[in-house]
Amino acid sequence: MARLASDQTTKEFDQSAAFWRKLLAWLAAHRRDLPWRRDVSPYSVWIAEIMLQQTVVKTVIPFFERWLGRFPDIAAVACADEREVLTLWEGLGYYGRARNIHRAARLIMQQHRGQLPDSYDILQELPGIGEYTASAIMSLAFGKPYPVVDANARRVASRVLALKRRDRSAEEQIRMFLGQTMPPRKAGPFNEAIMELGQTVCQSRRPLCESCPLKTLCLAFRKNLQDLIPSKIASHTTQKRSILLLLISDGGILAKRKESGIFAGLWLLPTIPDNGRSKAAMGAFISEGGKAEIPPLYALRPRTHHYTRYAQRLKPVVYNVTGKGVCPADGWRWLKLVEIDSYPFPSVYRRILDELRATQG
Numbered sequence: 244m245a246r247l248a249s250d251q252t253t254k255e256f257d258q259s260a261a262f263w264r265k266l267l268a269w270l271a272a273h274r275r276d277l278p279w280r281r282d283v284s285p286y287s288v289w290i291a292e293i294m295l296q297q298t299v300v301k302t303v304i305p306f307f308e309r310w311l312g313r314f315p316d317i318a319a320v321a322c323a324d325e326r327e328v329l330t331l332w333e334g335l336g337y338y339g340r341a342r343n344i345h346r347a348a349r350l351i352m353q354q355h356r357g358q359l360p361d362s363y364d365i366l367q368e369l370p371g372i373g374e375y376t377a378s379a380i381m382s383l384a385f386g387k388p389y390p391v392v393d394a395n396a397r398r399v400a401s402r403v404l405a406l407k408r409r410d411r412s413a414e415e416q417i418r419m420f421l422g423q424t425m426p427p428r429k430a431g432p433f434n435e436a437i438m439e440l441g442q443t444v445c446q447s448r449r450p451l452c453e454s455c456p457l458k459t460l461c462l463a464f465r466k467n468l469q470d471l472i473p474s475k476i477a478s479h480t481t482q483k484r485s486i487l488l489l490l491i492s493d494g495g496i497l498a499k500r501k502e503s504g505i506f507a508g509l510w511l512l513p514t515i516p517d518n519g520r521s522k523a524a525m526g527a528f529i530s531e532g533g534k535a536e537i538p539p540l541y542a543l544r545p546r547t548h549h550y551t552r553y554a555q556r557l558k559p560v561v562y563n564v565t566g567k568g569v570c571p572a573d574g575w576r577w578l579k580l581v582e583i584d585s586y587p588f589p590s591v592y593r594r595i596l597d598e599l600r601a602t603q604g
């Protein structure tokens with residue numbers, strides 16, 4: 244029975260058997276047919292859970308299918324080069340996830356005979372696998388009783404318990420509640436059900452309480468607090484404005500591979516801040532690569548690049564740079580436009596490059 248003496252609201256919740264039975268009955272009737280639920284393996288759970296971090300289900304589906312088509316097992320990922328892995332990930336964002344999968348796949352081949360270990364602790368020694376992913380693999384693939392606390396499960400649990408706090412002790416309380424409420428032999432379906440309920444019924448805005456299987460047990464619903472729980476966290480996005488330089492020379496475009504940071508392994512195009520000193524900065528940069536015809540040949544449609552907490556407004560301008568073959572220092576390289584598809588770029592850069600190629604005929 245789920246009882247946590249430390250919290251008054253949790254004491255009010257005393258119906259764990261009814262809780263999981265209602266959840267599992269609801270899952271049986273409403274389970275969505277998703278590609279990672281068809282042929283469940285530790286590998287498919289791992290890839291799906293990493294892709295689903297920060298990304299919605301609808302977006303992940305084609306990426307997951309493409310990934311499994313190209314890399315049907317861990318050995319295939321380990322043998323691929325990083326450029327191909329990142330190119331396949333292009334459009335999903337948060338590229339560190341792909342780099343970690345690649346590194347982890349190589350370690351699994353070297354240290355675990357090509358199989359994901361069925362140990363919660365050993366899984367977390369692999370790059371990119373933390374408590375959340377380890378719990379998902381342990382429960383969904385190996386059937387072991389580890390609660391998976393993603394944003395959806397956290398929201399459902401905090402509403403069921405009417406937990407207003409959003410701190411470390413609330414997090415521990417949620418984990419304990421889910422661990423104690425979970426039926427040990429049905430850990431996978433239980434975790435799947437609570438995450439699915441959070442995605443489709445107990446949504447962050449306007450939860451569909453009237454059609455929720457937990458409404459008779461939910462303390463937030465009983466107290467009409469469902470719209471106030473969990474409490475909101477203010478998020479701040481920093482806006483940046485940049486001019487994106489599309490420097491063309493002899494069928495090539497100037498680009499640079501990032502070696503570190505969130506874009507490590509990806510190729511980027513030169514940018515300069517869009518402010519009162521842009522012209523001077525642009526002239527200084529372009530003269531590094533040869534003589535540019537100033538003003539630019541033409542501009543392309545501005546686009547916004549969202550990453551972490553930044554929104555970067557990019558104004559792409561196209562320059563034809565004379566001084567054939569000139570390649571500036573600092574790792575900038577001329578990539579042939581006809582070969583650009585085999586280089587991984589952030590998806591907004593890819594869209595700009597596609598537009599550039601269309602204008603170049």
Ligand code: SF4
Pocket residue numbers: 399402403444445446450451452453455456457458461463464469
């Ligand atoms: S009753 Fe409403 S608030 Fe409570 S778990 Fe269901 S959808 Fe969420």
